[in-house]
Amino acid sequence: MFSALDDHGVPCVLYRRSTKEIEHLKKGGPFYCPMCEEAVQLRLSTKRAPHFAHLPRSSCSYKGESLRHQKGKLMLFEWLHRQKLKPKLEHFLPAIGQRPDVYVEWKTYKFALEFQCSVISPAEVKRRTRHYQKAGIVPLWIISEDKVKGKPPLLSFSEFLRNFIYCFDNHLHFYTFSPESKRFSILDIHQSLSSRKILVRPRSTFLPSLSFPDLFRAREASIQWEWWERSVYRYRTTPILRPSGKDRQFLQFLYLNRIHYSLIPSVCFLPLRYQPLYDKPAHLWQTRAIVSHFLPLKKGEILRMPSIPVRDILGKKTIDLMDEYLEELAYLGYAVKKGECWYKQSDIPFSQNIEQALRQDKELMIQLKHRDDKP
Ligand SMILES: [Zn+2]
Known part of the structure; x- marks a missing residue:
């Protein structure tokens, strides 16, 4: 670190000081870390700029930079x-x-x-x-x-x-x-x-x-639909050889609901803008939401999807990922919002085989890419 406190608690910064000044300071001292208040040493080396260093036994979090x-x-x-x-x-x-x-x-x-x-x-x-x-x-x-x-x-x-x-x-x-x-x-x-x-x-x-x-200066980086399609393709066609704990739970869930992972509907992989803020992969939570809270309902019934609050590092605004998801489902004609509530609008088709599933992905990609490309 470049700054420490002297005997009187006055900050001493090593930045932009001549060699002479620094040598003079080194003879003075002692110096203390403002964080842990332990004594620190002023070090001169050929490799580094002059700096203060904690003693070897220190446990300060600013040690060993x-x-x-x-x-x-x-x-x-x-x-x-x-x-x-x-x-x-x-x-x-x-x-x-x-x-x-x-x-x-x-x-x-x-x-x-x-x-x-x-x-x-x-x-x-x-x-x-x-x-x-x-x-x-x-x-x-x-x-x-x-x-x-x-x-x-x-x-x-x-x-x-x-x-x-x-x-x-x-x-x-x-x-x-x-x-x-x-x-x-x-x-x-x-x-x-x-x-x-x-x-x-x-x-x-x-x-x-x-x-x-x-x-x-914020810049929009839009969804890259070709990349999306490729990643879904990879998921559908690659065997899950070494499933993680989360994967295993998910496969168990699919098994109980008689769904093969290669045939999950395309709308369970939707790439949402705020998804990167959430630690659960999109297909895991979207599939669960669809299977548990959408499929059992009749058309026109009220949707009760659990909200998924996410925040950026500054956390000023809470965003509901599920809301973003429902907006997409509404665009695709599966859900509709009336007042404050969401309703099921139509059934989500399930594919019978992998070729059908891949075709469904492609159609969805074309539809959403076309929407995003519109000025
Ligand atoms: Zn310290």
């Missing part, structure tokens, strides 16, 4: 500094006991930039996010590019990544940065293809060419 993290936050700090935004490096916020990598104010907003180079638990991300929000600060989590596997447009999706999704103007995206290449990316999410794959459109910029307000 990677070189990439150090480099990255310094670059983000300098990037904001060049835009005359007066950022603060490792600015300690005593009221919430947190110290963002870079703190900056812009217009009437306060931001905490966190350059995330290690995998931390969803609970920890949520905890820190809520603390910032309580203090009126918007956290901007930027993930180290090496933590994201795969090659755009197709990326590996993980519980870790799901935690950092922002929803601006109803469009989902997340941020990555690589200090090595200085590439900053805003990854707009088209859709999730399965629990482990996500389709994105990267907007990558060389950091010096990016402006801070660029981070808030």
Whole structure:
């Protein structure tokens, strides 16, 4: 870390100091970590910028910062500094006991930039996010590019990544940065293809060419229907050789309802805009909703589908995924909304064989793609 407190509790930041100044500081001291209040050492090395380090036995969460993290936050700090935004490096916020990598104010907003180079638990991300929000600060989590596997447009999706999704103007995206290449990316999410794959459109910029307000320009990334059809095709035609716990439960559910997984109706795979915010794959919850809450009803009966609330990282707005699903079913003519209630409009056809199921997928794809292509 680049900042520590001196004996009088005054912050001492190592950024932009001459070698002489730093050597002078090193003779002074002692210095303390503002987070855990333990003594820290001022270190000079040939490989790294001068920094403060915890003692080996410390259990502080700010101990053992990677070189990439150090480099990255310094670059983000300098990037904001060049835009005359007066950022603060490792600015300690005593009221919430947190110290963002870079703190900056812009217009009437306060931001905490966190350059995330290690995998931390969803609970920890949520905890820190809520603390910032309580203090009126918007956290901007930027993930180290090496933590994201795969090659755009197709990326590996993980519980870790799901935690950092922002929803601006109803469009989902997340941020990555690589200090090595200085590439900053805003990854707009088209859709999730399965629990482990996500389709994105990267907007990558060389950091010096990016402006801070660029981070808030939302762009729509529409559903890519060819990718959707391919992923459903793969699901229908690939044997589930090593089912996970969730898969096994689902297969059991299908078995009890006398449905083979290759013949699940196409409308049980609908790629919804907010699906990436939900940890359960679309076909798992949509099939259950259709089989348990739709099939047993007669036409005209009221639909009672369980709501599925999802939120982005900032959690300002709760979105009901089931509502989005019902809207799609309504477009396809299976459901209808009257007043506040949804009603069953018509039956969903089941395929008798795989060829029929694949044809149904194709027809659905053409219908919805045609709708989305309309200006
Ligand atoms: Zn500490």
